Amino acid sequence: RIEMHNFGVKVCVIEPGYFKTMITNVENLEKNFHASWEKLPADIKASYGESYLRDFVSMLKLLQKGYNTNLSLVTNCMEHALTSLHPRSRYSAGWDAKLLYLPLSYLPSALSDAL
Numbered sequence: 544r545i546e547m548h549n550f551g552v553k554v555c556v557i558e559p560g561y562f563k564t565m566i567t568n569v570e571n572l573e574k575n576f577h578a579s580w581e582k583l584p585a586d587i588k589a590s591y592g593e594s595y596l597r598d599f600v601s602m603l604k605l606l607q608k609g610y611n612t613n614l615s616l617v618t619n620c621m622e623h624a625l626t627s628l629h630p631r632s633r634y635s636a637g638w639d640a641k642l643l644y645l646p647l648s649y650l651p652s653a654l655s656d657a658l
Contacts, residue, residue, distance in 0.1 A: 560637030
């Protein structure tokens, strides 16, 4: 964003939380993760362990319950960034981006890593 300023280009960063889209579809993700896992060499699979993939997919299924379905929150940010005379530098779309990820970004790295 800052690098483009010298070229007269205003860049706005849109940071959405988790939204229900085809990209976040757990069934598709799970299928792709399993396909990638099967292609891994045995030593890498052994390093991570079988529980790694299982636990990761379980976490995705749990997160899916909190996905926002109102995509207009993101498109409204896009519209404002494109049409405003003085657009903001950053936009956070969704309650999780505003109440969790934004405050988390201000914490010391060690604390945010632990959370």
